[in-house]
Amino acid sequence: GAGVSQSPRYKVAKRGQDVALRCDPISGHVSLFWYQQALGQGPEFLTYFQNEAQLDKSGLPSDRFFAERPEGSVSTLKIQRTQQEDSAVYLCASTLGGGQGIFRSYNEQFFGPGTRLTVL
Amino acid sequence: GDSVTQMEGPVTLSEEAFLTINCTYTATGYPSLFWYVQYPGEGLQLLLKATKADDKGSNKGFEATYRKETTSFHLEKGSVQVSDSAVYFCALRSGGSNYKLTFGKGTLLTVNP
Numbered sequence: 001g002a003g004v005s006q007s008p009r010y011k012v013a014k015r016g017q018d019v020a021l022r023c024d025p026i027s028g029h030v031s032l033f034w035y036q037q038a039l040g041q042g043p044e045f046l047t048y049f050q051n052e053a054q055l056d057k058s059g060l061p062s063d064r065f066f067a068e069r070p071e072g073s074v075s076t077l078k079i080q081r082t083q084q085e086d087s088a089v090y091l092c093a094s095t096l097g098g099g100q101g102i103f104r105s106y107n108e109q110f111f112g113p114g115t116r117l118t119v120l
Numbered sequence: 121g122d123s124v125t126q127m128e129g130p131v132t133l134s135e136e137a138f139l140t141i142n143c144t145y146t147a148t149g150y151p152s153l154f155w156y157v158q159y160p161g162e163g164l165q166l167l168l169k170a171t172k173a174d175d176k177g178s179n180k181g182f183e184a185t186y187r188k189e190t191t192s193f194h195l196e197k198g199s200v201q202v203s204d205s206a207v208y209f210c211a212l213r214s215g216g217s218n219y220k221l222t223f224g225k226g227t228l229l230t231v232n233p
Contacts, residue, residue: 003163004163031219033219033220033221035221040225040226041225041226042124042209042211042223042224042225042226043164043209043221043223044223045220045221045222048219048220056219056220059220091163091164093164107219108166109166109221110163111156111163111164111165112163113161113162113163114163
C-alpha cells in the first residue's frame with residue numbers, strides 16, 4: 001500500500017511569507033509526528049498527534065509554528081512569517097498504534113520523504 | 121536530557137569491507153535503540169532495533185547489540201555492498217518520552233565498487 005506522502009517536496013519562500021506543509025499518513029494510522037531536520041543534523045521532534053488530538057507540541061521552536069490534524073488523518077504544519085533559520089527538511093511520520101506504552105510492542109514510525117523548505 | 125552521539129562521517133569503504141559505525145547514548149530509564157537508514161531521495165527507514173540490554177538487532181546483514189554497560193549501540197556489517205551507500209542514523213526512544221525519537225546527526229556511508 002501507499003506510504004506516508006508529503007507535499008510539496010520542495011518549497012522556496014521569501015522571508016516573512018507563510019507556508020503550509022502537508023502530510024498524508026498511511027491510511028488507518030493513529031499517530032502522526034512532525035520532525036525538523038536541519039542541514040547536516042539528525043531529525044528533531046516537533047509535535048505529535050494521536051488521532052486529532054495534539055498530545056505534545058513541546059518541540060515547536062516558536063509560536064510561529066502551528067500544526068493541526070482536524071479529522072485525524074491529514075496533517076498540516078504551518079509556519080508563519082518564515083525566517084532563514086526555518087530552512088530545513090520537515091519530516092512526517094505515522095504509526096499504526098497510539099505510539100506510547102513502553103511495554104507494548106514498538107509502534108514503528110514510518111517516515112515520509114520530507115519537504116525541503118528554503119527561506120531566502 | 122536524552123542525546124545520541126554517533127561517529128562523524130563521511131565514511132568511504134570499498135565493496136566487501138567491514139563496516140562499523142559507532143553510536144553512544146545518554147537517556148533516562150531504559151531506552152529502546154534504533155538504527156534508521158536514508159537512501160538518496162527516500163524517507164527514513166527502520167533498519168533494526170533493540171529494546172533491552174544485550175538484545176541484538178539484525179537486518180539485511182547489519183547487526184547492533186544493545187550494551188547498557190557502555191551505553192552503546194554500534195552498527196556493524198561484515199561485507200558492505202555498493203547498495204548500502206546511504207545515511208545512517210542512530211536513535212533512541214526513552215521511557216521518559218516513549219514515543220519521541222531522539223536522533224544522532226547521521227553518518228554518510230559511501231561504498232565504492
